[in-house]
Amino acid sequence: MNNPLLRPIIGNIYKRLFITFLLFTALIGSSFTLLHHQLRQSMRENTADVAQQLLIKTENILNHSESTYLTMGDFLGKPCSKQIIENMQNVVAEGLYLRNTSFFQHGKIYCSSAPEAIGLEIRSADKFTAQRMLLFTDRFVTKGVPLFATRLDKNGLGIVSIIDGRYLQNMLEINNSNTKLFSYLKVGSSWIENSGESHNTALPELDFVTTVHGRTMPVEIVVGVKPMTWWQHLWAEYWLGISSVVLASLIFSAFIYLLLARPRSVKKVLNHALKRGEFVPWLQGIVDKHGNLCGAEVLMRWQTSSGEIINPDIFIPAAEKSGLIVPMTTSMLPELQRYFLQQRALIPSGFVLSLNICKLHFQNLGLVDECREFLKVFPEQSLVLCLEITERELIEQTSLTDLLLKQLDEIGVKIAIDDFGTGHASFNYMRSFKVDFIKIDRAFINTIGSASISASLVDIIIDMAAKLGMEVVAEGVESGAQAEYLIAHNVAKLQGFYYHKPVPLALFSAKFKHYQ
Numbered sequence: 001m002n003n004p005l006l007r008p009i010i011g012n013i014y015k016r017l018f019i020t021f022l023l024f025t026a027l028i029g030s031s032f033t034l035l036h037h038q039l040r041q042s043m044r045e046n047t048a049d050v051a052q053q054l055l056i057k058t059e060n061i062l063n064h065s066e067s068t069y070l071t072m073g074d075f076l077g078k079p080c081s082k083q084i085i086e087n088m089q090n091v092v093a094e095g096l097y098l099r100n101t102s103f104f105q106h107g108k109i110y111c112s113s114a115p116e117a118i119g120l121e122i123r124s125a126d127k128f129t130a131q132r133m134l135l136f137t138d139r140f141v142t143k144g145v146p147l148f149a150t151r152l153d154k155n156g157l158g159i160v161s162i163i164d165g166r167y168l169q170n171m172l173e174i175n176n177s178n179t180k181l182f183s184y185l186k187v188g189s190s191w192i193e194n195s196g197e198s199h200n201t202a203l204p205e206l207d208f209v210t211t212v213h214g215r216t217m218p219v220e221i222v223v224g225v226k227p228m229t230w231w232q233h234l235w236a237e238y239w240l241g242i243s244s245v246v247l248a249s250l251i252f253s254a255f256i257y258l259l260l261a262r263p264r265s266v267k268k269v270l271n272h273a274l275k276r277g278e279f280v281p282w283l284q285g286i287v288d289k290h291g292n293l294c295g296a297e298v299l300m301r302w303q304t305s306s307g308e309i310i311n312p313d314i315f316i317p318a319a320e321k322s323g324l325i326v327p328m329t330t331s332m333l334p335e336l337q338r339y340f341l342q343q344r345a346l347i348p349s350g351f352v353l354s355l356n357i358c359k360l361h362f363q364n365l366g367l368v369d370e371c372r373e374f375l376k377v378f379p380e381q382s383l384v385l386c387l388e389i390t391e392r393e394l395i396e397q398t399s400l401t402d403l404l405l406k407q408l409d410e411i412g413v414k415i416a417i418d419d420f421g422t423g424h425a426s427f428n429y430m431r432s433f434k435v436d437f438i439k440i441d442r443a444f445i446n447t448i449g450s451a452s453i454s455a456s457l458v459d460i461i462i463d464m465a466a467k468l469g470m471e472v473v474a475e476g477v478e479s480g481a482q483a484e485y486l487i488a489h490n491v492a493k494l495q496g497f498y499y500h501k502p503v504p505l506a507l508f509s510a511k512f513k514h515y516q
Ligand SMILES: Nc1nc2c(ncn2[C@@H]2O[C@H](COP(=O)(O)O[C@H]3[C@@H](O)[C@H](n4cnc5c(=O)[nH]c(N)nc54)O[C@@H]3COP(=O)(O)O)[C@@H](O)[C@H]2O)c(=O)[nH]1
Pocket: 284, 297, 298, 299, 300, 301, 311, 312, 313, 316, 325, 329, 356, 357, 358, 418, 419, 439, 442, 475, 476, 477, 478, 495, 496, 497, 498, 502
């Protein structure tokens, strides 16, 4: 039988997979969006930081040319003496990055720390960026080395200094190898990269580009990241994070899948069913020795919303464990009351309606009120209510149970020991609980006709009940032979499939009519 208590939270495997997939996609999607923003921010911050640092270093180097103006400026325009040339050479020797420095007049060098340069023409000021700086490649002394010329002129007179670009090239190289970033030093439309090559073309394409402009020199530092797809950038930066996110999302989704495959809390399921009135009473007829209907046992069934009927073995233990058995039993009483009220004209006199109760019903006097409420429509014992307590679950004798049983007795409620023979009820116990009926468990009835010890126990139980003044009900009578044996041994009442099977209330009515 399909056990509703074991049904998963989401029973349909495709639904479960779909929910898990949605969750996984949401987790991955949100994590990647976050990583994407993080990547953009950190890349921009990185390129901006690096560009700023490079600019400071670049300007530091290029500013060395300034020293020539400060120390040599006074000699500008004066005839080029040996002393001035020596002074110029000293300035170049002291200036870390300076290669040479020269005075020029009307575009021609007339004095220089490199005397071989005297007489050379220098390019016009408009060829210099901001009339200040020119980036070009050395074609004579150190072929291929980038050189930076800075000039300062006034009224046709000026100083031009050459800075060796290898220092700047090194700086770019060190930076590029350390940071995975690409950086370029740009002067006007010319630029150099870490290889030292100077170019006059457009800069290579980069992602996350930051361009910073020199404050003291007309230079630009451009820093960026090699162009890649979004995914490649993300993987290059966060491969560990991505792997962890995917793994964690997979584990979490698998956990949710398993959680959805787990049964809901038993108490919640039972409570839900209770609220929907799904616990319904069925009745199994009990007959006297003539086979006439003289009572019925209420047997609870769970009629699920899909119409399935669930047997009590499946849910009663969980109901007892969760404590819900008490309201579940109570929930059947109004329907039973209505039913027996409708049938009252057909009910045989002295008809005993047995209701299974358990230990939990003995925690307060609520049971007395419920029985009183039930019986109030059946005056003068037109219907006798009997509470069956299983022998396997002995109830402790306390002042409360004494009071409860006393009050039940006062309103005419009978007590039966159910499943007798399977537990440990003593004579004292049965006396103190004023037991009216003993219901011999069907395990013993089954042995009738066999030569086992259990078979002779049936006789002992019958004798004992007679001595204690209790009526015996034989449970689980399945054959005519068992019935004959029990009747021959003065068993007053018989219950079992041989006579009646448990049926819903609507079908039970036919039994009343049958015995009319
Ligand atoms: N606390 C409560 N317990 C309840 C309630 N309703 C039922 N139960 C207990 O659940 C157990 C199983 O009950 P059920 O499946 O209804 O089985 C009953 C009968 O159908 C079955 N029976 C009766 N005659 C025969 C028979 O000839 N052969 C055969 N194989 N089975 C038969 O016995 C069960 C009745 O047993 P008992 O109560 O001991 O008289 C069962 O333990 C119920 O007590 C409830 O509302 N509350």
